[in-house]
Amino acid sequence: QGEDVLAGLSHISVNTAARNVNLYPFPSKAPNHVSEDPEEKLDSDAEYTQIQPYAGMPKEVLLLHSSKARYRVTREILFWLMVACTLALVALTVTVIALSPRCMNWWQVSPVYQVYLRSFSDSDGDGVGDLKGIQKQLDHFQYLNIKSVWVGPFYRSPMRDSGYDVEDFRAIDPLFGTMNDFEELLAKMHSVGLKLIMDFIPNHTSDRHRWFNLSRATDPHYKDYYVWSDCDGSSPRPNNWVSVFGRSAWTYDEVRGQCYLHQFLKEQPELNFRNPHVRKEMTDIIHFWLAKGVDGFRMGAVKHLLEAAHLRDEPQVDPNKAPVSWDLYHDYTISQLGLHDLLRDWRAEMEAYSREPGKYRFMVTESYDYEEVDKTMMYYGTSLVKESDFPFNFYLLDLPQNTSGLWVQHLVQLWMDNMPKGQWANWLVGNHDKPRIASSAGQTYIRVINMLLLTLPGTPTTYYGEEIGMENVNSASRDPQRSPMQWSGDMNAGFNNKTNVTWLPVHPDYRSINVEVQNSFNAVQLWRNILIELCGYKYTH
Ligand code: GLC
Numbered sequence: 001q002g003e004d005v006l007a008g009l010s011h012i013s014v015n016t017a018a019r020n021v022n023l024y025p026f027p028s029k030a031p032n033h034v035s036e037d038p039e040e041k042l043d044s045d046a047e048y049t050q051i052q053p054y055a056g057m058p059k060e061v062l063l064l065h066s067s068k069a070r071y072r073v074t075r076e077i078l079f080w081l082m083v084a085c086t087l088a089l090v091a092l093t094v095t096v097i098a099l100s101p102r103c104m105n106w107w108q109v110s111p112v113y114q115v116y117l118r119s120f121s122d123s124d125g126d127g128v129g130d131l132k133g134i135q136k137q138l139d140h141f142q143y144l145n146i147k148s149v150w151v152g153p154f155y156r157s158p159m160r161d162s163g164y165d166v167e168d169f170r171a172i173d174p175l176f177g178t179m180n181d182f183e184e185l186l187a188k189m190h191s192v193g194l195k196l197i198m199d200f201i202p203n204h205t206s207d208r209h210r211w212f213n214l215s216r217a218t219d220p221h222y223k224d225y226y227v228w229s230d231c232d233g234s235s236p237r238p239n240n241w242v243s244v245f246g247r248s249a250w251t252y253d254e255v256r257g258q259c260y261l262h263q264f265l266k267e268q269p270e271l272n273f274r275n276p277h278v279r280k281e282m283t284d285i286i287h288f289w290l291a292k293g294v295d296g297f298r299m300g301a302v303k304h305l306l307e308a309a310h311l312r313d314e315p316q317v318d319p320n321k322a323p324v325s326w327d328l329y330h331d332y333t334i335s336q337l338g339l340h341d342l343l344r345d346w347r348a349e350m351e352a353y354s355r356e357p358g359k360y361r362f363m364v365t366e367s368y369d370y371e372e373v374d375k376t377m378m379y380y381g382t383s384l385v386k387e388s389d390f391p392f393n394f395y396l397l398d399l400p401q402n403t404s405g406l407w408v409q410h411l412v413q414l415w416m417d418n419m420p421k422g423q424w425a426n427w428l429v430g431n432h433d434k435p436r437i438a439s440s441a442g443q444t445y446i447r448v449i450n451m452l453l454l455t456l457p458g459t460p461t462t463y464y465g466e467e468i469g470m471e472n473v474n475s476a477s478r479d480p481q482r483s484p485m486q487w488s489g490d491m492n493a494g495f496n497n498k499t500n501v502t503w504l505p506v507h508p509d510y511r512s513i514n515v516e517v518q519n520s521f522n523a524v525q526l527w528r529n530i531l532i533e534l535c536g537y538k539y540t541h
Contacts, residue, residue, distance in 0.1 A: 106195055107296065107362040107389055108424060110147035111453075111460040111531070116432050117152045117176055118162065118503055119484045120464055125498025129484070131177035133496075135185045137487075140515065141194055144467065145531035148362075149189065150197040150298050152432065154182065158208050160267040162432070162482075164199075164300065165206035169285045186293055195295035197362060202282050202342075203301045204268040211281075212269055216255040225278055226269045229311060231259035240313040241333055242323050244304075249333070263304045263333060273305055273342060283349055290353045296362030299346075299388075302379075303367040305339050308332035335367075335375055340387060343379070347386050364426075365391045373418045380423045390426045390459065399429060399449065400440035412456060425458025430466055436481045439472040447526055454530045467527045468518045473507050483507050488516040 057065075065071060121133030131154065141149060153163030156171040163173065172179050189196050205212055214222035229238035233252040241249040243263055250259040251266040261270045271278050286297070314328040321327055343365065350361045365388040369375040381387030395411045419425055429437045429449055438446045446469035453460045464485055472480035483504045487494030492502050493510035507513070 105360050107148055107360070108459055110145070111462055112148045112150050112197065113141060113144070113146045114150045114431060114461060114463045115152060116464055116482055117154055119482050119495070121485060121487070122496035122502070125496050125501070126175070127496070127499065127501035127503045128175050129495070130175070131172070131181040131185050135188055138188065138192060138194065142192060143519070144527050147193060148195045148197060150461070153199040153201060158206055158267070160206070161265055164201055165204070165265065165268050166201055167206045167208045170288055183292065190293070195362070197296040197298055197364070198289060198294050200286065200297040200299045201301070202271065202299065203304045204262065204264060204270050207267045207269055216253050218256060221277065224272055224275045227261035227272050227307060228256065228258045229261070239311050240316070240323055240328065242328060246324050261307065264301070270304070270307070274309065279342070283346065286346055286349050290350065290361060296364070299343070299363065299365045302343060302365045303334045303339065303369060305342055306336035308336060335369065340378060343387050344381060344385050347381070347388075351386070363388050367391055368394060373414060377418055377420055380420050383422070390424055392428060392461070393426050394428065396427055396429045396453070397434055400437065403441060403445055408452065425456070426461060427453050427456050427458060428461040428463070429453055430463040430481065432463065432482055433478070434481065436470060436472050437466060438469040443469055450527060451530060454527070468513055468515055470513060471507055471509065473505055475504065479504055486510040486514040488514050
């Protein structure tokens, strides 16, 4: 390369004596002079090689010098040094990122507190808790260092299943307040850093819902919104399917002259998710509430969303015993093919609202198939397709059966060993459908169980009143664990102080077990302390 340059430069003349180098690639004698003399050419080459490099030197001369070993080798050494440094820097960055604690989302850094709306706090003295009542008690969450609150159903409802029978998915039941109250509560919660999770109840509606009325009247658009089948109004029903609450899952409707399916109460007809219009309706409802600003959904009873279209009998557990309630293998009514596609579609709709910083919309699914752990874990989705942030972990509900350490370890490992890699665990020890832990395991265990709940890896969900060890009340219905929150030793335990009415009796122990008494010591203090400690440790590790 040096020789080529030299050849190319043969016409350049340089006055070495004066170190006066012509900066132009032309001879200094005459602009167009080309030396014909070979001797003269050799001389000028030799002169070039003696010139020391300096700034402003013509490119060709520089190239000539830069090809010399001392510059070339130095250059190569510096080049490879730079490559090595860049690689080391990249490796270091990747290692630091890999070893650093992951950025936690809001639903990972605080327990979820479940408010059973009817029983939490009654602002208007009608004996039933309401939205304004929650707003009054926001300090309690702040005190406990809780950031996420799941508020039970407040849709307009005839209340045959405590609001889980929805008459209008876009309206607030007057018992709980108005849409204005809801918006105010949400805004207030957001302003103090609290997130609101609400129930989404896609499996069924109330039999008072407009869609059902139109469906039983065989309106062309609505006639397939529910699952209908021919039957003659008396036995036999279309098949042997039974509802979760017992008895046949079919009820004859006189208006339509057919039977409709209900996996829960007969007042809760099953929606037909094989109908695209039904899917669209439910997606629109998700949008409605997300646009209002709710932070997430607890999706209830999701394993019941689809039933086999063939409507064949389910196999009996004991062929000689007529099926009531759980005496069937629910091969055709639970966890049917297509269920996860529905949930993943809803998840995708939610993702569109999750993009702004701090606006992540959370999804948790309720499905009691914990004897088949693989089925539960499917609700996490896959590494490519997102579903729930977590499915509720109900394993610790079995805690009262046996409070030995080995049993606890077994229940904990059941989840941890089966949870897909990279997913987030969660724990609960009670909810509105299960007896209170203080009643089933005993008061002695309440503190240690709360401690366990709060210290296991993952998000704990706690049911209102568990922080103070509230117990079941006597009630023949499904309600023993739903009694009014015990705020103080005052009238009606501070649940309301306007009248003597409460929709369920207050537990007689409210004078000793209430928030006011326990705020200064005992269980609530324990909660607060653990949570404050944990914020500094568990949630960052
Ligand atoms: C959900 C609720 C339960 C209700 C059921 C049927 O699972 O937790 O209370 O009865 O849905 O609506």
